[in-house]
Amino acid sequence: MPEQTGTQQPDSIGRQAASGVLWLIVQKWAIRITGFVTIAVLTRFLSPEDFGTVAAASTMLPFFYLLADLGFAAYIVQADTTDRRMLSTGFWFSTVAGLLLAGALILCAPLVGLVFRSEQIVPVMQVLSLAVVFTATASVPMALLRRGMRFxxxxxxxxxxxxxxxxxxxxxxxxxxxxxxxVGQILVSLFLTAVLAWVAARWRPAFAFSYAEFRVMARFGSQVLGVEFVAMFRAWAEAAIISTVLGMAALGYLNIAQRLVQIVQDLTGAALVPVSTVAFAKIRGSSERLRSAYLKALRMTYAVMSPPLTLLAVAAPLVIPIVFGDGWEQSARVAQVLALAGLLVVGATLDHGLFYGLGRPGRWFLYALFIDACTVAATALTAQWGLEAAAYGFLAVAVLATVSRWFLVARLLQTSPRTLAGPFGFLAAATICGGGAGWLVLALTDGLAPLVRILLIGVAVLLAYLVIVRLLARQLVSELRAYLPRLPAKLGGQKSGPAASDLAASDPAASASSASTPAASVPSMPAPAGSELKEPS
Structure with missing residues (x-):
C-alpha cells in the first residue's frame, strides 16, 4: 500500500521539525565534544601528511557515493507517496551499483595516486572502497528515517x-x-551507522524491480546527482590544486582548518538540511506559509550560527594549539578566514533544504555549477601565493555566492531580493560589532592564559551580539523565547504544544514585516542527500 504524506497538520509538522532540529544538534554536540578529545590525541601522533593523505583519498569517495545512490534517497524523502516496489527498486539499484563502484574505485586508485603525486594514497583509497558499499546498502533505510522525521x-x-x-x-x-x-575511524563509523539504520527503519526489501519506478526516480535523481557531482568535483579539484602547488602538508593544514570550522557549523546548523528538506516538502502547497517559514528559519539560522563563527574568526590562533597541539599554527590564519567565509554563506544550508524540499534540484544545480566553478578558479589563481591567499579566494567567492542566492531564492518564493537581504543586515552588524569587541579583548589580554583569553573573547562577542539583537532584531527575542521552552520537554520525551518558532508555523505577518525588520561544503555545497552515512566524525 502506498504511504500518504500530505495529511499531517501544520502543528504536527512544526513539532516534528523542532524536535528534529533539537535531536540532531544534540547528536552533533555529543560527537564533536568526544571528537575534540580524539583529534587532540591524533594530531599529537600523526603528521600533517597523514591527514592530507586521507583528505585527498576522501575527496574521491563522494563521487562513488553519488553514482551508487543516483539521487534516489532525495527522491524518497520528498515524494508524495511511497510503496514497497518503489523502495525495493531504489535499494537493489544502489546495492548492485555500490558493489560495482567499489571495484572500480580499487582499479582507479593508482591513477588518483599519480594525480596527487602520492603512492601512499593508493592503498588508502583501495581500503576505503568498502565505504561505498556500506553507504549504498543503507541509502534507502536512511531515507525512510528522514522521511518519517525520525531524527x-x-x-x-x-x-x-x-x-x-x-x-x-x-x-x-x-x-x-x-x-x-x-581509515579505520571512517570505516567503523559508516559500518555501524548502516547497521543501526537498518535496525531502526524496520524495513526489508522485496525481490522486485520496477523499470517504470526507476525511470521516475532517475529523472529526479539526475538533477540531484548533477548538484552533488559538481560539489564533489569542486572538493576534489581544490585538494588536487593545493597538494600539487603547495604540497601534501599544506593540504593537511587546510584540512585541519576546515575541520575546525565544520565543527562549529555542525554544532549549530547541521540539522538544517535534513530537517528543512522534509518540513518544506510538507508545506510547499501554501506559498504564503512557505515564505513565512523560510524567513523565520533564516533569522533563526543567522541568530544561532553567527556568534560561534565570529568567536572562531577571532580566537582561532588560540584555539588551534590547544585542540591540535604544536605544529599546526599554519592552520590558524586559514581557519580565521574560512570562519568569515562560513558566516557569509551560513544560509546556504537552509537554501539547499528549500530547493530539495520543493522538488527543484535543477535550479540549485545551476547555482552549484556557477559557484563551484568560481571556487575552483579562485583556488587555482590564488594558491601560487600560499594557503592564506587561497583562503581569501574562498572568502571572495562566498560574497558572490551569498548575493546570488538572494535573487535565486527570491524568485522561488515570489518575493524580492531585498526581503532576503534584510536579515543579512543583522548578521553583518552583529559580526562587525562582535568581531570588533573580540579583537579588542584579544589585544588587551596578551599575557593571560590562552583558555582565559578564549573565555573573555567569547563573553565580549556574546555581549556585543546581544546588544545588536536588542537594537536591530527584537523580533528574534520573542522567537527565541518561544523556542527555548520546548527544549526541556523535548529532551524529556514529552509532548508540547505548537510554538511560534515552529518551522512550519503559519504567520502571515512575518513575510510582510521581514522586509523592514533587519532581523535575522568556506563556500561549499552542503552535504549530499544521505550524507549522515558519510561523515568521518
Missing amino acids: RAIAAQGSVAAVVAQVVAVGMTLAGLGVWAL
Missing part, C-alpha cells in the same frame, strides 16, 4: 557510531598504525 533515531545511531569509531581510531593510533587509524 531522534538518526541522532542516536550517529552518536553511537561516531563514538565507537573514535575509540577505535585512538586505539589504532596508540598501536602505531599511523594513517590507518584515520
Whole structure:
C-alpha cells in the first residue's frame, strides 16, 4: 500500500521539525565534544601528511557515493507517496551499483595516486572502497528515517557510531598504525551507522524491480546527482590544486582548518538540511506559509550560527594549539578566514533544504555549477601565493555566492531580493560589532592564559551580539523565547504544544514585516542527500 504524506497538520509538522532540529544538534554536540578529545590525541601522533593523505583519498569517495545512490534517497524523502516496489527498486539499484563502484574505485586508485603525486594514497583509497558499499546498502533505510522525521533515531545511531569509531581510531593510533587509524575511524563509523539504520527503519526489501519506478526516480535523481557531482568535483579539484602547488602538508593544514570550522557549523546548523528538506516538502502547497517559514528559519539560522563563527574568526590562533597541539599554527590564519567565509554563506544550508524540499534540484544545480566553478578558479589563481591567499579566494567567492542566492531564492518564493537581504543586515552588524569587541579583548589580554583569553573573547562577542539583537532584531527575542521552552520537554520525551518558532508555523505577518525588520561544503555545497552515512566524525 502506498504511504500518504500530505495529511499531517501544520502543528504536527512544526513539532516534528523542532524536535528534529533539537535531536540532531544534540547528536552533533555529543560527537564533536568526544571528537575534540580524539583529534587532540591524533594530531599529537600523526603528521600533517597523514591527514592530507586521507583528505585527498576522501575527496574521491563522494563521487562513488553519488553514482551508487543516483539521487534516489532525495527522491524518497520528498515524494508524495511511497510503496514497497518503489523502495525495493531504489535499494537493489544502489546495492548492485555500490558493489560495482567499489571495484572500480580499487582499479582507479593508482591513477588518483599519480594525480596527487602520492603512492601512499593508493592503498588508502583501495581500503576505503568498502565505504561505498556500506553507504549504498543503507541509502534507502536512511531515507525512510528522514522521511518519517525520525531524527531522534538518526541522532542516536550517529552518536553511537561516531563514538565507537573514535575509540577505535585512538586505539589504532596508540598501536602505531599511523594513517590507518584515520581509515579505520571512517570505516567503523559508516559500518555501524548502516547497521543501526537498518535496525531502526524496520524495513526489508522485496525481490522486485520496477523499470517504470526507476525511470521516475532517475529523472529526479539526475538533477540531484548533477548538484552533488559538481560539489564533489569542486572538493576534489581544490585538494588536487593545493597538494600539487603547495604540497601534501599544506593540504593537511587546510584540512585541519576546515575541520575546525565544520565543527562549529555542525554544532549549530547541521540539522538544517535534513530537517528543512522534509518540513518544506510538507508545506510547499501554501506559498504564503512557505515564505513565512523560510524567513523565520533564516533569522533563526543567522541568530544561532553567527556568534560561534565570529568567536572562531577571532580566537582561532588560540584555539588551534590547544585542540591540535604544536605544529599546526599554519592552520590558524586559514581557519580565521574560512570562519568569515562560513558566516557569509551560513544560509546556504537552509537554501539547499528549500530547493530539495520543493522538488527543484535543477535550479540549485545551476547555482552549484556557477559557484563551484568560481571556487575552483579562485583556488587555482590564488594558491601560487600560499594557503592564506587561497583562503581569501574562498572568502571572495562566498560574497558572490551569498548575493546570488538572494535573487535565486527570491524568485522561488515570489518575493524580492531585498526581503532576503534584510536579515543579512543583522548578521553583518552583529559580526562587525562582535568581531570588533573580540579583537579588542584579544589585544588587551596578551599575557593571560590562552583558555582565559578564549573565555573573555567569547563573553565580549556574546555581549556585543546581544546588544545588536536588542537594537536591530527584537523580533528574534520573542522567537527565541518561544523556542527555548520546548527544549526541556523535548529532551524529556514529552509532548508540547505548537510554538511560534515552529518551522512550519503559519504567520502571515512575518513575510510582510521581514522586509523592514533587519532581523535575522568556506563556500561549499552542503552535504549530499544521505550524507549522515558519510561523515568521518
